[in-house]
Amino acid sequence: MQKYNLLQLIRFLIVLGALFTVYLIFVHTFKFIYPILLTCILSLLIHPLVVFFESKFKFPRPLAITVVMLGLFLFFVGIVLLIITEVYQGTAFLAVQIPEYIQTFVLFLESFFNTNILPLYEKIISFFHSLDEQQQATIQSYIRSFTDFITSTGTDMLQNSLAKIPEILAVVPGSLTTLTFILLATFMMTNDLENIKRIASRMLPEKTRQSTNQLFHYIKLAVTGYLRAQLFLIFISACLILTGLLILRVEHALTIALIAAAVDLIPYLGTGIIFIPWIIYLYAVADYSLTIGITVLYMIVIISRQILEPKILSSNIGIHPLIVLTTMFVGIQLWGIAGLLVAPIFTVLGNAIYQAGIFQALWNFIRG
Template sequence: MNQPYLAIAFRAGYVLLVIAAVGTAGYYSFSVIYPFLFALILAVIINPVVEWFEQRTGFSRGINVLIVLSGFLIAGFGLLTLIIAEIVSGTAYLAKMLPVQLNKIAIYSEAFFTNKIMPLYNQFATFFDGLEAGQQESIIAQIQHLTSEVTSSTASFLSIILESVSHFFAFLPNTVAALMISLLATFFISKDFYKFTDGIQVALPERLLIGARAVYIELKKALTGFLKAQLTLVGITMILVLIGLLLLQVNHAFTIAFFTGLIDLLPYLGAGSVFVPWILYLVLTKQLPLAISIGVLYTVVLLVRQLAEPKILSKSIGLHPLGALVALFAGFKLFGFFGLIIGPALFVLIQAFIHTGICKDIWLFIKGK
């Protein structure tokens, strides 16, 4: 092989090896360092607020960091208190209305069993008695097989639910511990924020600092845009649900719209976790006009969000709508529901590398220039 091509291949292999090593190290160390990554991100976010307090209070930076963190915690607990209060209010409303609705469901189930199931059973019994013995045995075997399959599936489903509950309660203490560690780490990072940044500037080469600073600016802009996009999408969901419920004259329209918007933020749930059980309940209680109306409202919310999400994301984080759509789809396919966040984040990171010239520098390094 020609000597220049051998050197290019060697440098390309070296770059790929470094990328693979960094990716592997990040993947396997994430479970250990994620509280500190969260703390670093939070420290960067609150740093402008801390600086604002420093300019106006005259207190030491540590006290200002405590003030800002306390404000964030108070706001978080206030929101949590509001959510719990709304849940208690909704639970009280359900406690008052549920017995009446359950009685309706019981009456409907009894009528359905008497008018629909029993005639079918009698027809099947008459048909079954007219069959030959071999045919009866075949039908009995198929019913036993179907019953076994249903029982096995039900047992597996219940086992998964029970395991999920146990995993949730086992995960809860770890989450609380990680949150406390993140808050403490945020305080120490934010308190000595400029000492850390000065140390990094001394330790790293100037060219690497320029590239890192440019990537940081791009990512900060993209993160701000992403948060704004998510808040916009949640606001759209809340407004659509609120308008629809007010037109349908549904009780507690503001509360339902507020919680639907919050749940719409969660990857595994979404607005469907509110609307689908609600529609099924309305169908079972023979409230078909309202069930159809709620179904239409859910369809409108779903379509508007699906159509608006790529456009809003592309506008907020600087991606082309097609790029945002590809990032969402690829992230969903590779990482599941969390890929709807990871996909655009990786796309933005790659775009930041391109815009800041890092990819060009790597290519020039591989070519030996």
Template sequence: MGLKADYRPLVYLGLAIAVVSIVIAIVLKYLLPFAVGMLIALMIDPIVNRIELKLKISRGIVVILVLSAIFSALGYLIILAISRLTFELGKLINILPSYTDFLSAILSDIGSFMFSIYDIIPKTVLDYLLKNWGQIISYLTGFLSNFYTFLVEKLGLIPNILVFLIFTFLSSYFFAKDKKRIMISIRKILPHNFYKKLENIQLELLISFVGLIKAQITLVMISTLITIAGFYILKVDYALTLGIICGVLDVLPIFGPSIIFIPWAVFSAIVGNIKFAIALIALYLVVVGCRQVLQAKVIGTHLGLDPIVALISIYVGIKIFGFLGLFIGPLVVVIVRAVIQSGLIPPLVNRT
């Protein structure tokens, strides 16, 4: 019996991780607008309380004003980013074919450059590139065209995005407006001890969620500063503005700043500015590399996790949930830690 008792905390821990992961997966698939609405309600609660006490107006009106400001700014930025990206890609695709003649004119210069590095690149590769240059341009144009078509098709998701935003807005409104009534109802349903433990978990999760946001902001700021510095070194026009844009894009899943760097580098290479294209790719690799190196350390510091634990949680999260695992992995660890600290499951080590 004693041997089984020693393994009981590990069993509880495994069950807690499994249950939390399953719950998060269900929430992401079916209840995401309500989960996001609850988080928004918790985050704006201090602001709503302060305005309500200072201006002496209805809490519902204050919540509507705060949420309207947040969602209006967010919606404007999203629509602006999508519209601008679609316009720039369309413009790039339209002008690419016109550069075919120009590329033929500078082909000899590119060939000379390639043969100058003959010792590095095999002759068969160089011959293939020279003979199939037109096909390479056609493939590149087709790739960008397909990517552009993909983005345009994704614009068809706008109705779904609008539905998501509407339900998120409504849920955050009701959670923020009726917070006290909801908490009183929960308190009446649950036993006092269990409710107190849930309060502790709620506080821990709120602190951890804020820490996760701070960690992402820190990573974005680091990426932005590196990008701006790199653009100034490369003497790029509007280095500050472009650096800020690339830094903000760093929070986007899958694409990130690559939607700026990669097309720009490809276009520079096509028009013959090979050195600048290589420099852009090098800068992009530096930005991505620094983020990957610092990610576990920064997230671990802001969430109070050991860097190796944060790194493992990020890796496993990405393997299970994809890109979202970058956030979900550490979140699972934080939730399980909060559950253990609340006393809902026994700790792994008995300190008595």
């Protein structure tokens, strides 16, 4: 009995060590292998479309791949051009209005300074001169230390920012090279995908091959479901914003809604990039009715997304909403705001691994 338990412990440590090794390899090699991973994902995603063109229109495989990749490229270019056209019309309007907005905001700041800051400054100066010389010297010392700290901090931030500019510019050629590699590799991998599958099938044992096929199948379903859910959430946010802006009679509502939908893709920040400065400005210029309206609209968008996200994710990736909500809460506790992005990904992959029976296979191995 003790020998059996010892063998179970050894097998458990083997599994744990293997998983930890895979994790370390993935973390330290991710910056080198992520183009290959993206290539595999893109190839698997466009493969059904390629097969459709092959079977429906009798296209040769290279031509079908070219048509699919070119069609997707033109589709995204068309979407970008539509957004640019609408944004151009909106910015042409804003180019006329912004000087007036800036002038109004400057007048507000001037009035606020004369009404609130200047009297407070005069009171502080009067109080300062009523102190004795030692107290004045102490206060001046504190002020000098504070200003020195602000100056040094600002200088360091500026130097670090300027120092990063060459690094950012150096990334651009590498990014173009990586993008070119991904596109060419996607074409070649999709062209030979069936051969790659056959070679992998011959190399792997039957049981491993079945588990691997199931794993890739569920990962594909989970990834496509996750992307579909995110796009649907962005579409809902854009519709809510457009409807709210039309009700509030805001000009160029479609432009603002499209920009908001685009920035909603940015993790952590999302539509707050647009709404928070806008609300502050409206309050500053005393447009209180529109301030309340935009604030309510922003809160509706945020709350609806937080309520709908677990439900939509669960319906698209096949996980109970409570599990999605729990993993998002745990993700926030572990990684902060980044957990909102990381937790669903781990949930998707974990569910795919579970559906493929990998956990059961590892448990069977440990039990012997």
